[in-house]
Amino acid sequence: MDTGLWHSALWTAGPQAGEILDLWRLTLAVCLLVFLAVLAALAFALRRSGRATRETPAELGGLAVPEAGPRRAVAWALSISAVLLGALLVQSVATDRALAALPLQGALHVEVTGHQWWWAVHYDDPDPSRTFDTANELHLPVGRPVVLTLRSADVIHSLWIPSLAGKKDLIPGRTATLVLRADRPGAYRATCAEFCGWQHAWMALPVIVESQAGFDEWASTQRQPAKTPTDTLALQGRRIVLGGDCVMCHRIAGTEAGARSGPDLTHLAGRATLAAGALPNDPAHLAAWITDPSAHKPGVAMPAHAFKPDELHAVVAYLQSLQ
Structure with missing residues (x-):
């Protein structure tokens, strides 16, 4: 279901996410440099190995004697890698401190x-x-x-x-x-x-x-507690909800429903979705959810309810009144 919500670590809207994004960018840059360096070293090694096979004396088994140049290149590569990893460590510590440095006055x-x-x-x-x-x-x-x-x-x-x-x-x-x-x-x-x-x-x-x-x-x-509806249909639904097994799991402030093993329903109609984002919050989907939750979210703890059509209509009307 497309909810139209922002969900990207690359589009930040707060200082904590911004600090993490900066660390990610540095890590990406370092990894990219290392990757390119490894590819360059591989290409160089392949080129040298082909030339050594043709030119090295047979008594050396076709293997070139290591030269000072390659040894220096390896030493430089190790040194640069250590510096880059050290920079990542320093930036990681700085990011961790920045995440913990947010002032909490009036939080x-x-x-x-x-x-x-x-x-x-x-x-x-x-x-x-x-x-x-x-x-x-x-x-x-x-x-x-x-x-x-x-x-x-x-x-x-x-x-x-x-x-x-x-x-x-x-x-x-x-x-x-x-x-x-x-x-x-x-x-x-x-x-x-x-x-x-x-x-x-x-x-x-x-x-x-x-x-x-x-x-x-x-x-x-x-x-505010849930308002008692004035509509006849919603009032009927309220009686069904409060007189049934819904109250064994859900809380509706202002009524005798006080259980907390399921989501609070006091202002259910004011939410955009049902079942933690599984369904849009509208009468049709609400009725479908009440009738057979497992059809939409298999494994969910909420049981199915075999209401008669008029009872289901009344229950939906009541829950939709909980603004």
Whole structure:
């Protein structure tokens, strides 16, 4: 599915990704020089070996006696290689320090937990009343440092936002931290970069970078509980959802649904995709996902639901009201 999200380590939108790109460019240049030097040495050796076979006395077995020139060339090659590798080491250390040098005054703190195969996102705040949860979508304010606390709920995952930062592993039982800053508004794609099971490829995390005012407006909406719909059909769907087995896995703030083993559904309709990027978020795909999740994401933990057509229509209407 084409989501229109930026997903390239060569198109950077933050200082961390920029530092990594500079190191990659230096590494590419050094490797290219070494590759060309090896090809030149190979061509020289082939040329010399052919001439030695014709001109070397038979008692030497057709092998040329090493001359001072080639020995000096080898010494120069080794010296230059050592210098180039040393330069890469120095640049690597400098890059690592630059990645850790981002000022964190006024940083936004977000906790991201990897599941098979979706992302739980918790926005922290010194004021507990301002914390909130969402899933499968990360919103960030432009120009503000962000501290991502990373955890895994099951197997090893790895969060990678190519345009904003490098990779960071999420290991069960451990906590990792990824610090970044997005300097350019836009929509970027994060992904799991560590094979974590059957649907590893469908574990996307859209990263929406917007102005501080836009982010504050979005966060204010996310802090609100789910509204009780006034539409008759949506009200019927609400009764079905809250009276069925959906509440055993999902949370909908403002209702008795408080489980956390599945994605938070409080503001589901405001997200662009379903199932961590597997499907677009529209009524038709939502109905298909509810009816048979494994048909679209084989191996997923969510079970199929055999709703009657009118019940399914009502459930979709309710979930689409969760803006």
